[in-house]
Amino acid sequence: MSDRKPQRRDDRGRSSRGRDTRGRDSRGGTKRPAAHTERPDEPALPDDVAASDLDASVRQDLLSLDKANAESVARHLVMVTRLLEEAPVLALEHARAARRRGGRVGLVRETAGIAAYNAGEWQEAVSELRTAKRITGNSALLPLIADAERGLGRADRAIEIARSEEGRSLTGEEATEMRIVEAGARMDLGEPEKALVTLQLENLSVGQAGTGPARLFYAYASALLAAGRRDDAVTWFMNASAADVDDVTDAEMRLVELADPDFDPDLGYQEGVDGSSAADDGADGDPVTADADRRVPHNPAPETPAGDVAPAAPAAGPSVREQVAEVPAADPPVAEEPPLAAVSATTGVAESSPVVADTEVVPVGGSAAQVDGDESPEEPESGEPAPETVMASYDALLLDLDGTVFGGHAPIVGARETLARAEIPQLFVTNNASRRPAEVAEHLNELGFEAGPEQVVTSAQSGAQLLAEHLEPGSRALVIGSDGLAQEVREVGIGVARSADDKPDAVIQGYSAHIGWAELSEAALAIRAGALWVATNIDATLPSERGLLVGNGSLVAAVANATGKTPLVAGKPAAPLMIDAIRRSGVNNPLVVGDRLDTDIEGAHTVGLDSVLVLTGVSTARDLLAAPPEQRPTYVVADLRGLYLPVDLVRIVAHEGWQIRIDGHAVTVVSAGGPVESLLPSLAAAVWASGESIDHEELTVSGADGTASEMLHRLGFGVVG
Numbered sequence: 001m002s003d004r005k006p007q008r009r010d011d012r013g014r015s016s017r018g019r020d021t022r023g024r025d026s027r028g029g030t031k032r033p034a035a036h037t038e039r040p041d042e043p044a045l046p047d048d049v050a051a052s053d054l055d056a057s058v059r060q061d062l063l064s065l066d067k068a069n070a071e072s073v074a075r076h077l078v079m080v081t082r083l084l085e086e087a088p089v090l091a092l093e094h095a096r097a098a099r100r101r102g103g104r105v106g107l108v109r110e111t112a113g114i115a116a117y118n119a120g121e122w123q124e125a126v127s128e129l130r131t132a133k134r135i136t137g138n139s140a141l142l143p144l145i146a147d148a149e150r151g152l153g154r155a156d157r158a159i160e161i162a163r164s165e166e167g168r169s170l171t172g173e174e175a176t177e178m179r180i181v182e183a184g185a186r187m188d189l190g191e192p193e194k195a196l197v198t199l200q201l202e203n204l205s206v207g208q209a210g211t212g213p214a215r216l217f218y219a220y221a222s223a224l225l226a227a228g229r230r231d232d233a234v235t236w237f238m239n240a241s242a243a244d245v246d247d248v249t250d251a252e253m254r255l256v257e258l259a260d261p262d263f264d265p266d267l268g269y270q271e272g273v274d275g276s277s278a279a280d281d282g283a284d285g286d287p288v289t290a291d292a293d294r295r296v297p298h299n300p301a302p303e304t305p306a307g308d309v310a311p312a313a314p315a316a317g318p319s320v321r322e323q324v325a326e327v328p329a330a331d332p333p334v335a336e337e338p339p340l341a342a343v344s345a346t347t348g349v350a351e352s353s354p355v356v357a358d359t360e361v362v363p364v365g366g367s368a369a370q371v372d373g374d375e376s377p378e379e380p381e382s383g384e385p386a387p388e389t390v391m392a393s394y395d396a397l398l399l400d401l402d403g404t405v406f407g408g409h410a411p412i413v414g415a416r417e418t419l420a421r422a423e424i425p426q427l428f429v430t431n432n433a434s435r436r437p438a439e440v441a442e443h444l445n446e447l448g449f450e451a452g453p454e455q456v457v458t459s460a461q462s463g464a465q466l467l468a469e470h471l472e473p474g475s476r477a478l479v480i481g482s483d484g485l486a487q488e489v490r491e492v493g494i495g496v497a498r499s500a501d502d503k504p505d506a507v508i509q510g511y512s513a514h515i516g517w518a519e520l521s522e523a524a525l526a527i528r529a530g531a532l533w534v535a536t537n538i539d540a541t542l543p544s545e546r547g548l549l550v551g552n553g554s555l556v557a558a559v560a561n562a563t564g565k566t567p568l569v570a571g572k573p574a575a576p577l578m579i580d581a582i583r584r585s586g587v588n589n590p591l592v593v594g595d596r597l598d599t600d601i602e603g604a605h606t607v608g609l610d611s612v613l614v615l616t617g618v619s620t621a622r623d624l625l626a627a628p629p630e631q632r633p634t635y636v637v638a639d640l641r642g643l644y645l646p647v648d649l650v651r652i653v654a655h656e657g658w659q660i661r662i663d664g665h666a667v668t669v670v671s672a673g674g675p676v677e678s679l680l681p682s683l684a685a686a687v688w689a690s691g692e693s694i695d696h697e698e699l700t701v702s703g704a705d706g707t708a709s710e711m712l713h714r715l716g717f718g719v720v721g
Contacts, residue, residue, distance in 0.1 A: 042097040043090060045075050053078045061107040073102040080115050088119040099128070106135035117144055122151030142167055143177040150181065155188035163608075168588040175588075176202065176212075180219055192227035197575050197607050199223060201582060206239050214244035218251055225258075234258050387646035390612060390635055395587035396425040397643075398578075398609075400594035401440070402432060403543040403617020404640070410545060411447045412616045414641040419449060421644075426455060427590075429581045431537035431571035431599060433460035433510030433552070436484040457581045459536040459571030460485045463508050465580070466534050466570050468492040471505055478502070478531065480523045481510030485536065500525035509559065509567065510536035511552035520555060524562040533559075537571030539599055543617050572596075572603030579607060593640070597623055597631040610634040612643070612650070621680055621715040625687045626696040632688065636680050645677060652681045652688075658708075660686035665698040671707040679711050 051059065051074035058077075062070040076098035083091035095115035102108040113128030125148040133141045146161040161167050162182035170178050179198055186195035199220045203213075221236035234255065241251035391397075397419075399405055405415050405428065419426055428440065428451060435443070437456035444451040460481070467477055467489060476495040479486040486496045489508060497504040500522045507526045527533045538553035560566060570576045572594075582590060592609050594600020595617025604611035612635040613619060624636060635650040637643065642650055649655075657674020660667065660683055669683065683701070687694060701717040703709030 043093045045079065049075045049078050051075055058107065061105055062102060064105065065102050069101050073098045073108060077108070077111055080111055084115065084118055088115070091115050092119040092121065106132050109135060110138070110141065114144065117148055120151065122148045126152070139166055139170060140174045142170065143174060143181050146178065146181045147184070150185050150188055155185040158182065158185040183219060183223060187223060187226050192223050194608065195223040196220070196227060197579070200575060200579050209243045209245050211246055211248050214240050214249050214251070217243055218249045230258065387648065389644050390591070390647045390650060391422060391424065391643040393647050394424065394589055394591035394610070396427065396585040396590040397422065398427050398429045398581045398585065398590050398592045400596070400600045401428055401430040403595035404593060404614055405449070406447055407543055407617070408545040411449070412639060414639050416448045418640040418643060425585055425587065427457055427581055427585055428455055429457045429577060431459045431539050431577070433458060433463065433485050433536035434482040434512050436460070436487065439484065457577065457584055459577050460488045460510055462577040462580050463510065463534050463536040463570035464488040464492045464494070466568055466576055467494050467506055467508060470532055475505040476502060477506040477508050478504040478522060478526045479508055480515060480519050481508070481536070482512040485510040500529065503529070504531050506532035506534060508534045508536065509552070509556055511542070515555060520559055523559050527559065527563045527565050533565055533567040535567040535569050538569055541618065548618065572599040573606055574603070575606050578603050582607065593643070595619060597627050601633045602631045605630045612637060614639050614642070621717065624680070624684050625699065636684065642677070649677055650681055652684050654685050655682045658682045662686060662690050662694070665695050665700065667699065667701045668704050669701070669708040669712060670704040676711045676714065680715055
């Protein structure tokens, strides 16, 4: 248990002290002592404290208690409110007294949990808040529960709560607070970049004012500082200070510290989302006088970084039900499977090499014949419960285009039927910056899909937005790319230049079939002269009916080689395009669908989303086996029709029905009755679990029987790598 006792405040910038949260001022007037029986293990109740100080709606929750006991409980709750800021330990004693008398009342357990949270008693807070949630069904308590888990050093558990179905279903302030907790947990784990991505899903528009924006900007600044981006952190501490009209953060003090070149943020105090810190406390432990001070749960793990973020705590009573949040929620981390190369999937006993992973799979894409044909997966027989499909497990689809939905001027087999049948929102997220959304939608409609411009999210749009975030209005950018990219730039208030002689403030580079030596040279000249450089995407290749063509990434590489500079990237796998797509979808749990491991799948990892790899474009089954952790999808299917297969069939985990033997660089597959759809998920899981012992340049994959050999052939595996 941490010995750190955080001070808490109302999350919206108002002090709990003297607030009329219980009806009338608990300190105003002379109160008639209520008849009650004090117990020796209870803290004393002052005579001026009366049950009537509680709001009438709150007192109604105590009607299940006898009158005398209800009055004592009410008076202890009043004392919790009175002492929560100034004496959190004594407030907790009163909360415990109320709990002993009225432990079956949800409000009492909720108040006890919040008092324990304020006093830094994290285990007690978790226990009480979970009990309160069980009694009341109040899911708004989840952010506090998750944050208390952080206080216990269980950041993984906090993230699990945030990414749970119930955590994702939060809305409004509770959803925002959960996201802030998740960002703090990411920082606890030494993942400030993921914390940044989490917070970037919020409204970070500069110019907002008030407690909510101030806390959010402060949290973002803290994450930037933890990520080593000191200059950016200073900017966002300035934004927090400007938004902090109620003086709820210590952003100004942080700016003073960061102005000191000798200040080391890694050695600084631990601050909360609104800027409170241990440094704020006096030597006697009294709370600071700032009206909005609060603390972050202390994580005893030695690797816990300073500068994390956490939610503010609510006061007891009616505000207990209001919860403390300030903005909306985001991704369950995919749980790692047990090492298939070392443990038998059937016995759990460690085995020696060669490794055998026994896996059984329920068809993830139907029979072998369905992989190459147009048939949809078979429906379960009447009377059998239909297994949940991949499609049914998510709220929206974020679909790549080239190689996933179509290839050049032809739709991918089964794509039209699959998307026409889908009942969830579909967004088309493309790195191709050469065409505007209306043109992309028109192309989709020509191919037989139904799509509107509002469903299309392009890297050109995200690239233009990046320019707007880094340049002053009226600045000019040299556009290396299509007219569509130039128009996107104009629409965010940035002027368009066409020559380095125009002394542009930035260069934005996107794909166009007409880009040649002259255009790339103009870009190099401007970048060498100091212009900001933004690339819409860095895809090295571009799929077409004829094969893989030169992509924008290859052209970007030429400019990088000529200038020695590295651009800001808008498209996948970078976060900006993915964040724009999530915002456009309006849901908390979308699925990323794509054909490229290095863009689509890695982009999903960047923002913490699940993903499915389709084998209709760039990445192959062999590429999947060699994928590094940040490029590993959640599922793999032959094509988009696989989205209607059972979710457990195509998940990349150990499946029964196949035996995968790994001996050095040789992988042998034995058929044990598994369907073809489960073969590749099983194979990938086994190879990934084997660690780095496999040299993929030397890797061979072969079948030990005719069935396995034929199915491997369908997946593109030969006898040798």
